[in-house]
Amino acid sequence: xxxxxxxxxxxxxxxxxxxxxxxxxxxxxxxxxxxxxxxxxxxxxxxxxxxxxxxxxxxxxxxxxxxxxxxxxxxxxxxxxxxxxxxxxxxxxxxxxxxxxxxxxxxxxxxxxxxxxxxxxxxxxxxxxxxxxxxxxxxxxxxxxxxxxxxxxxxxxxxxxxxxxxxxxxxxxxxxxxxxxxxxxxxxxxxxxxxxxxxxxxxxxxxxxxxxxxxxxxxxxxxxxxxxxxxxxxxxxxxxxxxxxxxxxxxxxxxxxxxxxxxxxxxxxxxxxxxxxxxxxxxxxxxxxxxxxxxxxxxxxxxxxxxxxxxxxxxxxxxxxxxxxxxxxxxxxxxxxxxxxxxxxxxxxxxxxxxxxxxxxxxxxxxxxxxxxxxx
Amino acid sequence: xxxxxxxxxxxxxxxxxxxxxxxxxxxxxxxxxxxxxxxxxxxxxxxxxxxxxxxxxxxxxxxxxxxxxxxxxxxxxxxxxxxxxxxxxxxxxxxxxxxxxxxxxxxxxxxxxxxxxxxxxxxxxxxxxxxxxxxxxxxxxxxxxxxxxxxxxxxxxxxxxxxxxxxxxxxxxxxxxxxxxxxxxxxxxxxxxxxxxxxxxxxxxxxxxxxxxxxxxxxxxxxxxxxxxxxxxxxxxxxxxxxxxxxxxxxxxxxxxxxxxxxxxxxxxxxxxxxxxxxxxxxxxxxxxxxxxxxxxxxxxxxxxxxxxxxxxxxxxxxxxxxxxxxxxxxxxxxxxxxxxxxxxxxxxxxxxxxxxxxxxxxxxxxxxxxxxxxxxxxxxxxxxxxxxxxxxxxxxxxxxxxxxxxxxxxxxxxxxxxxxxxxxxxxxxxxxxxxxxxxxxxxxxxxxxxxxxxxxxxxxxxxxxxxxxxxxxxxxxxxxxxxxxxxxxxxxxxxxxxxxxxxxxxxxxxxxxxxxxxxxxxxxxxxxxxxxxxxxxxxxxxxxxxxxxxxxxxxxxxxxxxxxxxxxxxxxxxxxxxxxxxxxxxxxxxxxxxxxxxxxxxxxxx
Numbered sequence: 001x002x003x004x005x006x007x008x009x010x011x012x013x014x015x016x017x018x019x020x021x022x023x024x025x026x027x028x029x030x031x032x033x034x035x036x037x038x039x040x041x042x043x044x045x046x047x048x049x050x051x052x053x054x055x056x057x058x059x060x061x062x063x064x065x066x067x068x069x070x071x072x073x074x075x076x077x078x079x080x081x082x083x084x085x086x087x088x089x090x091x092x093x094x095x096x097x098x099x100x101x102x103x104x105x106x107x108x109x110x111x112x113x114x115x116x117x118x119x120x121x122x123x124x125x126x127x128x129x130x131x132x133x134x135x136x137x138x139x140x141x142x143x144x145x146x147x148x149x150x151x152x153x154x155x156x157x158x159x160x161x162x163x164x165x166x167x168x169x170x171x172x173x174x175x176x177x178x179x180x181x182x183x184x185x186x187x188x189x190x191x192x193x194x195x196x197x198x199x200x201x202x203x204x205x206x207x208x209x210x211x212x213x214x215x216x217x218x219x220x221x222x223x224x225x226x227x228x229x230x231x232x233x234x235x236x237x238x239x240x241x242x243x244x245x246x247x248x249x250x251x252x253x254x255x256x257x258x259x260x261x262x263x264x265x266x267x268x269x270x271x272x273x274x275x276x277x278x279x280x281x282x283x284x285x286x287x288x289x290x291x292x293x294x295x296x297x298x299x300x301x302x303x304x305x306x307x308x309x310x311x312x313x314x315x316x317x318x319x320x321x322x323x324x325x326x327x328x329x330x331x332x333x334x335x336x337x338x339x340x341x342x343x344x345x346x347x348x349x350x351x352x353x354x355x356x357x358x359x360x361x362x363x364x365x366x367x368x369x370x371x372x373x374x375x376x
Numbered sequence: 377x378x379x380x381x382x383x384x385x386x387x388x389x390x391x392x393x394x395x396x397x398x399x400x401x402x403x404x405x406x407x408x409x410x411x412x413x414x415x416x417x418x419x420x421x422x423x424x425x426x427x428x429x430x431x432x433x434x435x436x437x438x439x440x441x442x443x444x445x446x447x448x449x450x451x452x453x454x455x456x457x458x459x460x461x462x463x464x465x466x467x468x469x470x471x472x473x474x475x476x477x478x479x480x481x482x483x484x485x486x487x488x489x490x491x492x493x494x495x496x497x498x499x500x501x502x503x504x505x506x507x508x509x510x511x512x513x514x515x516x517x518x519x520x521x522x523x524x525x526x527x528x529x530x531x532x533x534x535x536x537x538x539x540x541x542x543x544x545x546x547x548x549x550x551x552x553x554x555x556x557x558x559x560x561x562x563x564x565x566x567x568x569x570x571x572x573x574x575x576x577x578x579x580x581x582x583x584x585x586x587x588x589x590x591x592x593x594x595x596x597x598x599x600x601x602x603x604x605x606x607x608x609x610x611x612x613x614x615x616x617x618x619x620x621x622x623x624x625x626x627x628x629x630x631x632x633x634x635x636x637x638x639x640x641x642x643x644x645x646x647x648x649x650x651x652x653x654x655x656x657x658x659x660x661x662x663x664x665x666x667x668x669x670x671x672x673x674x675x676x677x678x679x680x681x682x683x684x685x686x687x688x689x690x691x692x693x694x695x696x697x698x699x700x701x702x703x704x705x706x707x708x709x710x711x712x713x714x715x716x717x718x719x720x721x722x723x724x725x726x727x728x729x730x731x732x733x734x735x736x737x738x739x740x741x742x743x744x745x746x747x748x749x750x751x752x753x754x755x756x757x758x759x760x761x762x763x764x765x766x767x768x769x770x771x772x773x774x775x776x777x778x779x780x781x782x783x784x785x786x787x788x789x790x791x792x793x794x795x796x797x798x799x800x801x802x803x804x805x806x807x808x809x810x811x812x813x814x815x816x817x818x819x820x821x822x823x824x825x826x827x828x829x830x831x832x833x834x835x836x837x838x839x840x841x842x843x844x845x846x847x848x849x850x851x852x853x854x855x856x857x858x859x860x861x862x863x864x865x866x867x868x869x870x871x872x873x874x875x876x877x878x879x880x881x882x883x884x885x886x887x888x889x890x891x892x893x894x895x896x897x898x899x900x901x902x903x904x905x906x907x908x909x910x911x912x913x914x915x916x917x918x919x920x921x922x923x924x925x926x927x928x929x930x931x932x933x934x935x936x937x938x939x940x941x942x943x944x945x946x947x948x949x950x951x952x953x954x955x956x957x958x959x960x961x962x963x964x965x966x967x968x969x970x971x972x973x974x975x976x977x978x979x980x981x982x983x
Contacts, residue, residue, distance in 0.1 A: 038958040040594050043494050073957045078908055078915060079714055083951060086710035086835060103818065107910035111824060111833060112710075129820035133909065170639050170807065172912060175816045196638040197816070199807075201598050203588050204394075206387035206512065207633040207641075213511065214380050227495045231588050239512040259497045259590050 028068045029315045032088035034099040034109065039075035044101055044124075048304040054285075054292055055308035065315045067308070070094070076101040078108035085109035089116035095315070096121060096325045098307060103127040103172050110137055119325050123307040124300075127172050131350040138329050140307060140343060140352045142272055144177045147249060150357045151221070151270055152184035155246045158359060158372070159268065161219035162190045165212035165243075167205070167232055168223035170197030177223045177248065193217045198228070205235045213241055222247040230259035237263045244268060249357070254296050257365055267362045268370060272339045273302040274358045276369070285338050302338040310335050310343060382510045384634045385627065390518055392626020394587070396525040397580035398603035399610065399618035401573035404532060407613035408549045408569040410469070412789050414476040415456060416577050417600030418483035421593055423449045423578025424585040425491050428498050438501040445582050446575040452483075453574025457567050463973055469788050470735050474929070475972050477922060480596065481965030488593040489958065495592040498585035517587050524583070525619060528576055532615050545569060549613065597918070601800070604793060605649045611659020620661060624648075643804040649797040653790055654782045680977035685937050697843055701836040709835045713907070715947040716842035720900035721920075722927045722939035723849055724893035729925070730934030730982060731857065732889040733869030734780075737792045738799020740920035741779075742894050744806060746772040746901030747911050748813055751822040754906070762827040765902040772898025777890040784883045787872070799921055806913040818912025825906045838907050845903070846940070849896050853936050856892065857983065865889055866934075866983075926968050932978030941980060 033052070037045040052069055060066040072088075074081040081100045088094045089112060096119045100106040106122050107130060113120040114134030122130050122139045131137045155161045164185060168178040174197065182192045194215035196208045209232075212220060220236060220243050222229050229251040236245065245267045252271035256264055275286040275296060285305055289297040297305075313335050318328030329350075335343040343352050359370040398416065405413045423445045430436045430444040460479050464471045502520055506513040536542040547555040548562045556562050581599075585591040602625065610621025625645060632644030652659070701709055721743060729735045750768035753759040759767065779802070783794035806813045813819070824833035825841060832841050856862055867875040868882050876882060905911050927946050931938025950960050971978065 038960065040493050042488075043492065073954065075957070075960075079947075080951075082908070083707065083710045083714060086707040090706045104908075104910065104912055104915045107820065108908035108915075111907075111909045112835075115833065127817075127820075129817075129910070132821065167638075170816050172817050198638050199642065201594060202638075202641070203584075203590075203595070203598075204387075204391045205638075206390060207384055207630040208638040210380055210383045210387065210511065211633065211637070227590060227592075231590055234589060238506065238515065240508070255495070259495060261497070261500075261589060 026065050028066045029095055029320045030091075030093040031067060031069050031311055032084075032091070032094045032097045033069050033071040034074045034081050034084045034088070034097065034105075035071065035101050036076040037071065037073035039077070041076045041101055044300055045071075045073065047298070047300040048099075050293055051289075051297070051301040051304035052308045054289055055305045055312070057292075058288065059309060059312040063312055063316050065320055067312050067315055069098070069308075074100050074105055076105045078105045081105040081109045082112060085112040089113065089118050094118065095320055095322050096311060098123060098311070103130065106130060107133060110134060113137070117326070118322050119329065121307065121311075123303050126176070128176055135350070136326060138345065138350045140310065140337075140340075140345075141303070142249065142339065142355050143349075143351055143353065144173070144180050146353060146355060147270070147272075147357070148177055148180035149184040149187075151246065151248055152181055152188055152190075154268065154270055154357075154359055155219055155221060156185060156188045156190045158370075159219065159244055159246065161217075161244070161246075163193045163215075163217045164190060164219050164221050164246075165193050165215055165217035166195040166221045166223065167208060167212065168195060168197050169225070169228065170199055174223050181221065181223065198224075200228070202228075203231060205232050206239060209236060209239050209241060213239070217243060219243050220245045222251060224248070225250050226253040226256040227259060230256050230264065233260050233267060234263040246270075249273075249299065252360065252367070253298050255298075257362070257367075262365075264362050265365065269360045269362070269367070270357045271299065271360055272355045272357060273297075273299045274360065274367070274369070277358060279341070281336050281338050281341070299339075306337045306339055306343070309337070379511055381634070383512055384630045386509055386512060386514070388627035388630030389623055390514060390626070391629065392606075392623035393518065393522045393525060394580070394584055395602050395606045395625055396529075396619045396622035397521060397583070398577065398599055399606035399622045400525060400529050400532065400615060401576040401580075402603045402607045403610065403613055403615045403618035404569055404573045404576075406607065407536075407615065408545050409457075409461070409472070409566055410549070410613075411461070411472050411476070412604060412607070412612070412793065413573075414473065414600055414604075415460075415479040415483060416573070416603055417596035417598070418480040418487075419449055419452055419456075419574045419577040420581035420584075420599050421487055421591070421596040422452055422483060423581030424498065424591040424595075425487055425581075425593075426578065427582030427585060428491075428496055428591060431499050431501065441501065441582065442579060445578040449578025449581075450571040450575040452578075453570035453572075454567055456574070457570035460969065461570075462563065462566070467972075467976065470792070471972050471976065473789060473792060474735075474925070475969060477925075478965045478968035478972065480600065481922070481961055481968070484593055484596050485959070485962035485965065489962070491593065493593055495590050497589050498582065498591055500586050500589065502586065517583065521580075521583055521587070524579065525622075529615055529619050532572075536615070541565070541568070601796075602645065605645050605797075608649055608652050608657075608793065609660055611662045614659055614661060617659050617661040621659065624660070639808055640804075643801065643808065646797045646800045646804070650782065650794060650801070653786060653794050653797075657786065657790060680932070680981040682932065682935055682938075682981035682983050683979075685980075690937070694843075694847055698840070701839055706835045709839045711948055711951050713835060713839040713842050715944040716839070716846050717900050717904050717907075718924070718927065718947050719846050719940040719943035720842075720849060720896050720903075721924050722931065722943040723846075723853055723936060724895075724897040724900070725924045726928040726931065726934055726936065726939040727853060727865075727896075728889055728893045729928060730932075731862065731865045731869065732886060734791045734795075734886065734889075735925070736780075736921070737796040737925065738802070738918075738921055739795070739897065739924050740916040740918065741799040741802035742772050742776050742897035743901030743904065743920065744802055744911075744913070744916040745775050745894075746898030747905035747916065748806060748819065748901075749898065750902030751819045751905045751911060752812070754823050755819065755821065760828070761823055761825060761906055765899060765906070768902035769895040769898040772901065773891045773894035776894030776898070777887050780890050781887065784886050796918075796921075799918060803913050803917070813913075816912065818910060818915075819905070820910045822905050822909050822911070824909065825903065833907075838903075842903060845899060849899070850936050850940065853892070853896075857934075857936070861885070861888065923964070926964055926971075928978075929968065929971055929976075930978055932980040932982050934983035935978065935980045936983075938978055938980030942978070 110133035606622040610617030753764040927942035931942030
């Protein structure tokens with residue numbers, strides 16, 4: 001069963017490569033992917049896969065070294081991600097590893113990759129300590145140190161808010177973001193009146209909102225994912241709070257509109273990925289994604305797509321050994337990217353800077369670019 | 377300020393109202409079957425998805441939607457009773473409880489496989505008018521939920537008091553054998569009760585789905601947990617009490633948020649649970665303060681003769697295990713090291729649950745304490761890893777025993793619920809005690825395994841270290857079990873009254889068991905923390921507690937060799953069957969159910 005399944009994933013990619021590939025069939029280069037295909041985070045692994053396949057179908061036919069990936073399901077569980085790490089580091093074909101999804105699963109495997117000198121590329125790992133695991137940990141995940149000041153700028157300078165109530169997810173990501181946001185808001189001369197952390201799976205926010213309301217804010221900031229954000233926004237409105245709402249980029253998703261219904265109209269969101277952005281990289285990605293899967297891509301798709309384009313660039317510009325990939329990451333410049341425009345890595349942090357933030361507004365059940373002006 | 381307190385009160389009632397729908401069904405089942413139904417939240421999820429599917433695909437109006445939900449969920453309830461629980465009649469009291477955990481795993485996974493884990497929106501089918509109350513509003517759906525909760529409680533109360541079938545239900549609850557002798561068809565009564573309670577649970581699922589405009593398969597555990605806490609507050613089996621308990625739980629959470637902030641909400645709920653179990657185990661509304669008598673001591677020990685493994689065979693297996701690193705198969709070794717770490721946890725649980733009969737549902741908390749203790753000693757106090765790990769074992773032993781101490785006088789179901797609550801409390805304290813544990817950020821950069829300068833961070837090193845530690849712990853445990861101490865532990869498990877009359881004081885021996893068990897689990901957590909280099913409050917979650925329990929039941933409760941075998945099988949087999957990944961948790965659930973039904977003594981037999 002297993003070889004069959006894996007082959008069916010691979011043949012799809014190879015078929016694309018063979019059809020119009022170069023006359024001399026080069027040996028494919030393998031990357032390992034450790035991520036959730038089952039379990040509670042399974043939808044994210046599925047989104048990665050769609051984007052990987054799309055990217056490879058685009059770049060492999062013309063590349064000297066076509067890239068293939070081996071996807072191992074970790075359920076985003078550290079116990080399984082460490083076993084997968086051993087599998088990858090001891091598989092001589094694998095030149096680079098991508099993932100895992102959550103911080104505990106990714107960072108538990110880091111010592112193994114570091115020891116084996118195999119690059120672990122965490123493209124959803126915003127945890128500030130992830131790349132501190134060693135000089136083989138790299139990430140193009142959106143840095144919260146960059147996103148939060150941008151969010152603060154939207155709320156304070158853009159929307160003219162002075163007193164902000166923050167509701168954040170109580171996880172490593174949520175707390176890091178909240179702290180960075182509070183610092184950025186202060187630097188701009190505004191203040192955070194209350195910061196409330198909630199647990200994943202919580203559904204009732206009424207009492208949380210009373211606390212927020214009584215801190216007397218003139219704007220409410222959400223640091224959450226779209227599903228929780230939809231629930232919170234609905235309750236903000238049923239409780240009769242009318243302050244403008246501003247949310248981080250992880251709230252941007254077509255699903256927000258479905259889960260939030262009418263209540264999300266008027267919500268402000270920043271995002272790094274917006275399908276209607278005219279930039280050619282974005283338009284090409286969105287058009288080919290729609291053509292292949294007949295649905296709208298979201299930020300997770302875009303990040304995974306960017307990552308696979310980067311892998312192909314590294315392999316074809318710098319060589320097909322583990323050392324060459326590590327070396328290439330520190331040298332590579334100007335890789336085209338949906339999120340960043342072009343990607344290059346900061347040598348000290350091993351992260352990418354310069355994500356382009358768009359300011360959006362939900363209007364009539366759709367995301368539109370925010371045109372300025374004070375919120376209604 | 378008074379206005380705010382009014383709002384917190386209203387909000388407490390609103391959320392308590394939602395818990396009540398769950399708690400009423402749980403109370404009904406407990407009242408009749410003497411069973412805390414851990415599958416209740418899963419039926420609630422089934423109800424939510426049936427409702428969603430009916431509205432989305434068939435476009436049903438509200439009454440038809442509810443009818444679909446009632447029919448399907450009643451059938452699920454009948455299935456649970458007929459296939460999952462009735463065959464266990466006559467088995468020990470804890471067996472059906474474990475079976476409902478297995479059923480919950482199976483139902484949740486089936487829903488997730490059919491509908492995917494993606495959250496979905498349930499279209500609102502109740503008119504959306506709202507009335508202003510204090511600083512907020514309440515809507516038609518709040519009133520509908522309250523109406524259904526109160527009506528069902530009233531109807532159930534009337535049914536139990538004034539109808540013949542109701543009398544039969546109560547008679548069955550009081551003494552099912554006597555009821556049977558009086559001509560009551562107790563099987564039919566049980567069937568009817570499960571159908572009613574499950575239908576109620578399904579209705580709450582779809583209404584709560586509409587309320588939040590969102591459902592996902594993961595919401596079942598939270599629902600079960602809150603329902604059980606409300607049930608304990610109201611008194612097990614007390615239907616009107618369940619509503620009172622739910623409202624009190626809602627108010628406690630709301631006031632907790634008011635006083636300390638949102639991240640303390642669940643901490644308040646579980647502290648309330650433990651406080652109730654310790655001081656008012658019969659619930660707030662009961663006159664009696666003593667626990668209702670449990671016909672059996674509440675252990676899940678099927679009498680069996682343990683499989684004798686000759687000591688030369690054990691020695692050969694250990695030798696072969698020690699030679700495994702020479703094969704140069706690092707992936708295999710990593711799985712081996714994982715199995716060994718879990719085997720230490722299983723040793724701990726098999727002692728506590730098997731030998732002493734305290735079925736713990738929160739054992740992963742001991743891993744978390746061990747992991748954080750060792751990580752913090754190494755990171756903040758600069759202790760060498762080789763000293764930090766045993767120290768973490770001792771800290772876990774002390775802290776673990778101290779935490780469970782209030783639950784020592786509880787038996788059977790109450791122990792399981794208390795340990796479940798304590799497990800949640802530990803994880804929430806880790807999350808909230810930011811000054812010590814760094815809260816949600818977690819502990820990063822934990823130094824790798826080393827013993828006085830020898831680097832054991834390689835997979836071979838980790839494996840050998842785990843093997844040595846496990847063999848030492850196992851030998852010590854075998855030695856203890858064959859001593860006077862082991863006999864006393866088993867005496868408490870088999871008949872605590874008789875043991876006490878022979879001068880064996882239950883509390884002290886339980887404390888010794890939890891102490892030793894905490895030591896083994898703490899070491900396991902500590903080694904895991906150094907091997908992973910990063911842990912947070914989610915690394916050792918509730919699913920690990922359930923996994924550990926499955927391991928020790930698979931191996932045979934109380935059986936040391938069985939615990940190691942169970943751990944190895946449940947860690948290694950999923951790796952071998954990676955292609956079945958999607959069905960992995962489903963398979964755990966089915967294995968758990970089949971074991972409870974057909975081989976409660978496990979593979980190696982209970983000791």
